[in-house]
Amino acid sequence: MKLQCIHYENFRNHRLLNFEPSYGISILYGPNASGKTSILEGVHYCALTRGFHNALDSECLYFSSDFFVLESSFLDATERATTVRVLYTKEKEKKIIVDKSEIKPFSRHIGRIPCITFSPAELVIVNGAPAERRRFLDNAICQTNRRYLDDLLAYKRVLQQRNALIGQMYEKTGSQKEMLAIWTDSLSRLAASIVYTRMQFLSSFLPLFQTLYQLLSPDEHPTIVYRCSLGKVFHDSSIDQLYSQFLVKFEETEREEILRGQTMTGPHRDDLLFLLHTREIKKYASQGQMRIFLIALKLSQHRLFSDILGEKPICLLDDLFSELDASHSNAIFRLLETCGQTIITSAENKPYSHVDSISIESLKGIKEM
Numbered sequence: 001m002k003l004q005c006i007h008y009e010n011f012r013n014h015r016l017l018n019f020e021p022s023y024g025i026s027i028l029y030g031p032n033a034s035g036k037t038s039i040l041e042g043v044h045y046c047a048l049t050r051g052f053h054n055a056l057d058s059e060c061l062y063f064s065s066d067f068f069v070l071e072s073s074f075l076d077a078t079e080r081a082t083t084v085r086v087l088y089t090k091e092k093e094k095k096i097i098v099d100k101s102e103i104k105p106f107s108r109h110i111g112r113i114p115c116i117t118f119s120p121a122e123l124v125i126v127n128g129a130p131a132e133r134r135r136f137l138d139n140a141i142c143q144t145n146r147r148y149l150d151d152l153l154a155y156k157r158v159l160q161q162r163n164a165l166i167g168q169m170y171e172k173t174g175s176q177k178e179m180l181a182i183w184t185d186s187l188s189r190l191a192a193s194i195v196y197t198r199m200q201f202l203s204s205f206l207p208l209f210q211t212l213y214q215l216l217s218p219d220e221h222p223t224i225v226y227r228c229s230l231g232k233v234f235h236d237s238s239i240d241q242l243y244s245q246f247l248v249k250f251e252e253t254e255r256e257e258i259l260r261g262q263t264m265t266g267p268h269r270d271d272l273l274f275l276l277h278t279r280e281i282k283k284y285a286s287q288g289q290m291r292i293f294l295i296a297l298k299l300s301q302h303r304l305f306s307d308i309l310g311e312k313p314i315c316l317l318d319d320l321f322s323e324l325d326a327s328h329s330n331a332i333f334r335l336l337e338t339c340g341q342t343i344i345t346s347a348e349n350k351p352y353s354h355v356d357s358i359s360i361e362s363l364k365g366i367k368e369m
């Protein structure tokens with residue numbers, strides 16, 4: 001997938017701006033706070049319907065304005081063009097228009113413009129709370145598997161209903177018990193399908209990840225383990241086996257769940273363990289090792305998407321090279337040369353060959369700095 005051009009109006013600090021990256025690797029350089037990250041964020045909106053790091057739409061609105069517009073055009077591997085327009089107004093919320101048709105719900109757009117990101121703020125995937133790793137895994141799967149996104153949305157709804165019910169169940173009544181059995185069954189089915197899909201994804205992802213990681217840091221041995229709140233699960237378990245395990249677990253923990261007023265087992269409680277030489281990375285690794293781990297995760301995601309979709313995702317890499325030594329930067333660069341369109345932001349103009357260096361000052365339009 002390639003971004004041909006994108007136009008920004010009232011988006012973050014850009015009143016009016018056009019950006020046309022090259023189809024290979026571009027380094028977008030400029031001083032701090034000149035709006036480089038905001039340019040990547042606009043592309044992210046057009047590809048994945050939202051800004052970086054759960055930013056609210058209203059936060060992306062140029063401070064004193066009432067609306068923002070992003071207009072972009074993409075070309076896929078068969079040279080078919082897709083135009084994406086994102087329009088946000090304070091009053092009417094956000095609209096996504098793809099090739100002149102409005103998209104609703106926004107989830108229907110996910111996967112159309114495959115894209116991967118790297119930003120220093122995403123280091124929380126490696127060293128933050130389990131929810132960050134679940135979000136990484138879910139986002140990765142959603143871009144290539146529509147059913148998974150539907151399951152996740154349905155799971156969230158059923159979980160809310162079940163939590164609301166067990167929150168009221170200090171005094172059990174017959175009808176509440178019947179309702180609980182219905183929600184538990186639905187939740188178990190969805191949970192089994194989600195855990196199954198996550199484990200399938202990891203079994204394709206892990207070998208790719210280990211190979212790529214060792215190209216970046218040859219003497220280190222990373223691994224990833226799926227930690228399931230069900231307890232021990234086998235990688236070759238079927239959806240039906242997982243479903244039965246969930247039903248048994250919910251039966252065993254019913255009293256405790258009612259006492260606590262919440263659902264204690266399920267994919268919303270699972271985690272990924274990231275290990276380097278069998279030690280948990282978030283407890284023992286250096287800052288540089290964590291960065292390399294994250295970069296390897298993202299590049300593996302890129303490889304996997306390319307294999308599944310037959311389409312190379314666009315790479316949006318914010319401040320990629322800070323805190324990395326020259327040998328790791330060079331190794332990453334060699335890998336990026338095969339990744340298709342890549343846009344890297346940097347405070348400095350990096351002297352790499354086969355790279356289009358773009359100064360943010362040179363972009364057309366009015367920039368507020």
Ligand SMILES: Nc1ncnc2c1ncn2[C@@H]1O[C@H](COP(=O)(O)OP(=O)(O)OP(=O)(O)O)[C@@H](O)[C@H]1O
Pocket residue numbers: 011012013014030031032033034035036037038039059060061062063319345346347
């Ligand atoms: N909604 C908004 N309206 C106007 N300006 C904003 C808005 N949100 C953020 N900004 C400002 O836009 C500027 C550009 O931020 P951005 O993160 O894109 O810069 P950058 O070039 O990536 O900086 P750095 O090199 O320091 O990472 C910052 O000064 C930021 O405070």
